Amino acid sequence: MLIGELARQTGCEVETIRYYEREGLLSAPQRSASGYRRYTAEQLGELNFILHCRSLGMSLADIRNLAAFKADHQHDCEDINQLIDQQIAKVHQQVEALRLLEQQLLALRDKCHDSRAAADCGILQTLVEASEGAPCVCHTPFGQDNHGHSQDYDHAAKKNGRSNKDRP
Amino acid sequence: MLIGELARQTGCEVETIRYYEREGLLSAPQRSASGYRRYTAEQLGELNFILHCRSLGMSLADIRNLAAFKADHQHDCEDINQLIDQQIAKVHQQVEALRLLEQQLLALRDKCHDSRAAADCGILQTLVEASEGAPCVCHTPFGQDNHGHSQDYDHAAKKNGRSNKDRP
DNA sequence: CTTGACCCTGTAGTGACTACAGGGTGTGCA
DNA sequence: TGCACACCCTGTAGTCACTACAGGGTCAAG
Ligand SMILES: [Zn+2]
Ligand SMILES: [Zn+2]
Ligand SMILES: [Zn+2]
Ligand SMILES: [Zn+2]
Numbered sequence: 001m002l003i004g005e006l007a008r009q010t011g012c013e014v015e016t017i018r019y020y021e022r023e024g025l026l027s028a029p030q031r032s033a034s035g036y037r038r039y040t041a042e043q044l045g046e047l048n049f050i051l052h053c054r055s056l057g058m059s060l061a062d063i064r065n066l067a068a069f070k071a072d073h074q075h076d077c078e079d080i081n082q083l084i085d086q087q088i089a090k091v092h093q094q095v096e097a098l099r100l101l102e103q104q105l106l107a108l109r110d111k112c113h114d115s116r117a118a119a120d121c122g123i124l125q126t127l128v129e130a131s132e133g134a135p136c137v138c139h140t141p142f143g144q145d146n147h148g149h150s151q152d153y154d155h156a157a158k159k160n161g162r163s164n165k166d167r168p
Numbered sequence: 169m170l171i172g173e174l175a176r177q178t179g180c181e182v183e184t185i186r187y188y189e190r191e192g193l194l195s196a197p198q199r200s201a202s203g204y205r206r207y208t209a210e211q212l213g214e215l216n217f218i219l220h221c222r223s224l225g226m227s228l229a230d231i232r233n234l235a236a237f238k239a240d241h242q243h244d245c246e247d248i249n250q251l252i253d254q255q256i257a258k259v260h261q262q263v264e265a266l267r268l269l270e271q272q273l274l275a276l277r278d279k280c281h282d283s284r285a286a287a288d289c290g291i292l293q294t295l296v297e298a299s300e301g302a303p304c305v306c307h308t309p310f311g312q313d314n315h316g317h318s319q320d321y322d323h324a325a326k327k328n329g330r331s332n333k334d335r336p
Numbered sequence: 337c338t339t340g341a342c343c344c345t346g347t348a349g350t351g352a353c354t355a356c357a358g359g360g361t362g363t364g365c366a
Numbered sequence: 367t368g369c370a371c372a373c374c375c376t377g378t379a380g381t382c383a384c385t386a387c388a389g390g391g392t393c394a395a396g
Contacts, residue, residue, distance in 0.1 A: 002342080014343090016385085018345095032392095034391075034392055034393085036392080045296075049295060052295060052298050054383090055307070056269065056272060056273055057273075066292075070295075073285060075285070077283060077285065078283040080280070080286065081280055081289075081291065084291055087273055091266055095263060098225075098266065102256060102259045105224060105259060109249070112245060115245060115246045115249075118243040118248065121245035121248050123245070124238055127234070128217065130216070130220050131214075136220070170373080172373065181354080182374090187352075187353060191352090200374095203360085204361080205375090227352090228352070
């Protein structure tokens, strides 16, 4: 099986397959006389394993570890359980952080309902005033007074910052 | 105010401030005779505006747009409202995707409770069997039969894939 | 013999930073 | 004056998991 066929069977792009090989996740296949990669059913399984783990949000480093555990049959599986637990914890934290973010955005959105001039937009006004030290609906939850410095935002952006290139 | 002082007052790292300037988000400040950046209160506000928006999960591109709207007082604020709406939609989608992910991981986690040899770990077994085409608890929700091709995972990983370097 | 589909390597780009390397500046103290 | 030390500068390269070429080679059909 050539790389294009493997790509078709797994739904993984050709360049990604080559990338996984370069990263040492996928074992290097035999080569034809002309240098073409020739894959076996075993490597199809390997790639599906990687894709399955990726679909569960694991990093390539995690998958590398998992593959090592898979190879070492005697290994105490506690490490595997822990890896999954950490993954769950990570995802859970992200969910919580994003839910807070959604609430903050909804509170901000509520500041403007009509179509006005930008100068009169409640959203923009809130953002500008907050940048001058005023409390804001988004970072001043219900009842909180927030006199003094409301700076620093807990670096929430850093914690939630993600690339969104993969969204349309 | 030198860059270090601005960093202290905003909680933003010096290198990040220089990065924002390079990216055209922060206006270039005056320079001292020796080339040191000298910031005014206005730029402090500018930076706080950026940080506030970042903490709401906005991309630098979004913030650039928002800053442009802020400068153009006559501009119809519908564009601002829309920007926030899109941000809310994006975050909401991410929350939903991550919640599904969490459920999938919890279902998988449930496959192993003890400390056994890796060969007998229910988690690892599930992952390996799934890579050979078998249905799995994580991608075969309650009641779904999943005979035939269960491949492709909706490319969920792609949609949720994020860097986790910023988590310890 | 040409077309077109496929394959190869290697490099550079994405986003939002972060981390140096290798230098210059400014202040305080002995 | 000499020196330490904190701060500043530019420029480049690294992070993660891909993605997108550029510039070439291979192979079967028509
Ligand atoms: Zn508005
Ligand atoms: Zn706010
Ligand atoms: Zn186990
Ligand atoms: Zn699964």
